[in-house]
Amino acid sequence: MNSHYGSSSYLASSFSSSNNDDYYDDLEKQVVCQITTRNNFCIAQHQNNEGSHMGSIPGHMVVNRDRENADRNLFNDYFAENPRFSALMFRRRFRMGRALFLHIYDAVQRHDNYFVQRRDGLDATDEYIKIGESTALESLKRFCHAVFEVFGTSYLLSPNADDVARLLNIGESRGFPGMLGSLDCMHWKWKNCPTAWGGQYAGRSGSPTIILEVVADYNLWIWHAYFGLPGSNNDINVLEASHLFADLAAGISPPANYVIKEKEYNMGYYLADGIHPKWSTIVQTIREPLGPKKQLFARKQEACKKDVERAFGVLQSRFAVVAGPTRLWNKMILHDIMTSCIIMHNMIIEDERDFNAPIEERLEVPNLEFEMVGNDDARFQEFLARHRKIKDNDAHIALRNALIEHLWDEYSIGKLV
Structure with a gap:
């Protein structure tokens, strides 16, 4: 790319x-x-x-x-x-x-x-x-x-090879090798939702909402945004419908190679909360951690995951139109409003980013050239294999256990936070 x-x-x-x-x-x-x-x-x-005219419609009051x-x-x-x-x-x-x-x-x-x-x-x-x-x-x-x-x-582009290398470097410096960002959803209240759609869009609050799924990094740059599903869906439904792992399943995503406890990995992951599925590309916190190792992991994971929550807060503070309930009717217009706010948010991040920060050390990676398999059946089987690998529950547990041990080795001796 x-x-x-x-x-x-x-x-x-x-x-x-x-x-x-x-x-x-x-x-x-x-x-x-x-x-x-x-x-x-x-x-x-x-x-x-x-004085030549008194308003667009005769008889209407002119202000x-x-x-x-x-x-x-x-x-x-x-x-x-x-x-x-x-x-x-x-x-x-x-x-x-x-x-x-x-x-x-x-x-x-x-x-x-x-x-x-x-x-x-x-x-x-x-x-x-x-x-x-x-x-x-x-x-x-x-x-x-x-x-x-x-x-x-x-x-609104996905990260390219250089971006992925930089994000991996940032994640490793924060204690999470392989981390590409934080994943979460936000609900935007739809005040003038059509009555016929009210039940479909009503979420836990009882009011109609539209869901925005976002991936943000540590400096609040939004790399992925998926907007439009009704508020009655949960984060699992939104993740299944979104295109977050489409390039990874298709085999055209940039490389994300890293090592944890002397084991090599080739797929990055996102930090998320407990409702998300246990996939190899998602690392959740531990709801009730027992023991100092798991407690340290939970604290570090929840601290880093606040990146996406801060991104939501900054987005709403910058643009009041997405902070309160929307009164418009057309869903396509709502999509344009939300998307344009995210675009301008990223433009502001780009314009004001601090390039002297030590965490900004970047790694240069050559652009990849992908060679597609000629046979359709073989290409489909490879897609299914990658799809199963993304949703591998055992790989998720093994990755989280490796991160628990890695964080304990990095921060346990005189570095507990």
């Missing part, structure tokens, strides 16, 4: 180049100039047409939202050459740096002319902008769909 925006090799080179700084400076000046020109044009046009002053205040506060608020305040309000914001703005604008005609669609849908509810919803839908189409192929 070639390097992509989420890969470690791309990140190490892209943000160390002065050419990118020049690009963002030029882009920022261009966008600010466009905003200023459009702002002046809209104000002049409004003044010329003032004077004072959009001109609101737009002028927004521009002066954050986008002027010398803005009123600092870069830190920009980051607090828009949840991302100014350069990244303008990069998304430019890409979405070039993808969809809707945002060239109405700049309001890229702004926050709150009291600052003073736009109507219907316009805000239309802008939200089109913006999320544009983000998904423009950036989805770059920020």
Whole structure:
């Protein structure tokens, strides 16, 4: 697999180049100039047409939202050459740096002319902008769909060979050789779920929800996202329906070779909670650990698994639209909203990642070339063998026991946490 925006090799080179700084400076000046020109044009046009019409529908009340002053205040506060608020305040309000914001703005604008005609669609849908509810919803839908189409192929990819090598190195430094991330599910409440679907989507809370399955690493990068199953399903059903192990079963996933207690393994694993099945690719905690070895393992496993829980918390804190109940009806629109939030979450992680952290040591691995078996029957038998290996219960128990002994050897003497 070639390097992509989420890969470690791309990140190490892209943000160390002065050419990118020049690009963002030029882009920022261009966008600010466009905003200023459009702002002046809209104000002049409004003044010329003032009083010519009284609303889109005769007889409806017209609310004077004072959009001109609101737009002028927004521009002066954050986008002027010398803005009123600092870069830190920009980051607090828009949840991302100014350069990244303008990069998304430019890409979405070039993808969809809707945002060239109405700049309001890229702004926050709150009291600052003073736009109507219907316009805000239309802008939200089109913006999320544009983000998904423009950036989805770059920020929703599975880890390549270099990424896997880096993740294995990070897992080993945290006491879990072979760990590729943490796996868990989140429920998004669907307030306006159609009544006919209410029973199907109602989960343990009694309210309709839609499930999001995620794999996240230690710095909260989301490598896998599967969204859309009804809330009545449990984590086992979601895992069976998702494509998490599709490449592994097909034999085209990057290598994940590691050693525990002098035994070699060739399949990575994810940390998960107790409800997940006992597969060789999933390591669960021990619910009631007996003895110091199992207690140490349970503490370390639960501490590392909090990566995915922190990712859920950060995702919801950054994007209020996925923090509370959704009031939209169309499930495809909900998919675009959730997916676009995950994409922008990964873009922020990429933009703000600390490359000087010692845990970021990376290993370079050559890209693999897979040779497929010509015979269909032999290829199918190999697929079945890999599928059985993924779901091997005995291999799961053996791996967990090996990790228990490994952690005890690493942390028991003067290193207990």
